[in-house]
Amino acid sequence: DQQVKQNSPSLSVQEGRISILNCDYTNSMFDYFLWYKKYPAEGPTFLISISSIKDKNEDGRFTVFLNKSAKHLSLHIVPSQPGDSAVYFCAASAYTGNQFYFGTGTSLTVIP
């Protein structure tokens, strides 16, 4: 059973505009969430994380929002750049857990 879901397999955005990637989870025990970026032929690179005591975390152009009641998180990239074109995975874990659960990924294309 997929506990973390990314329902949009792909997303295209114009350069300079906002990219919004979405992720839903089902396990209410999850309290730590991460986003990874993956280029072809490379491993996933850690991008940004958020714990459940917060509802927003920012790092430069990247902001993650967490809505615990909806069991939903999103990653905003502003402004989007062509170098942001990659597959983005969200992942979740529980503080007392011992593994991460990954979503299926969203392929972002930023059009110059």
Place this chain on the structure above:
Amino acid sequence: DTEVTQTPKHLVMGMTNKKSLKCEQHMGHRAMYWYKQKAKKPPELMFVYSYEKLSINESVPSRFSPECPNSSLLNLHLHALQPEDSALYLCASSRGVLGGYQPQHFGDGTRLSIL
């Protein structure tokens, strides 16, 4: 540049061969992981080592045999693999494994093809 180094980057082997995948990290992390990733799928956890001891084996077939010689190295020994084992094998590490808000850092993976 990734701080988790995996070798080889590509490996082609027959079903009767024995080969090993290697992973190295020098970040002082005490937890190391093996994942398998098929195309357009999320990474699937295979094994977790915590302080050089195997702590999780996600019902992986015995033709995959992990080994953690020291806190910086992780190997995955392969024997009698099947064509369906062709995939990208990812190694990751983190500061700890049991609890806490700690990201995993991934290597670039080994692309394995079984003939």
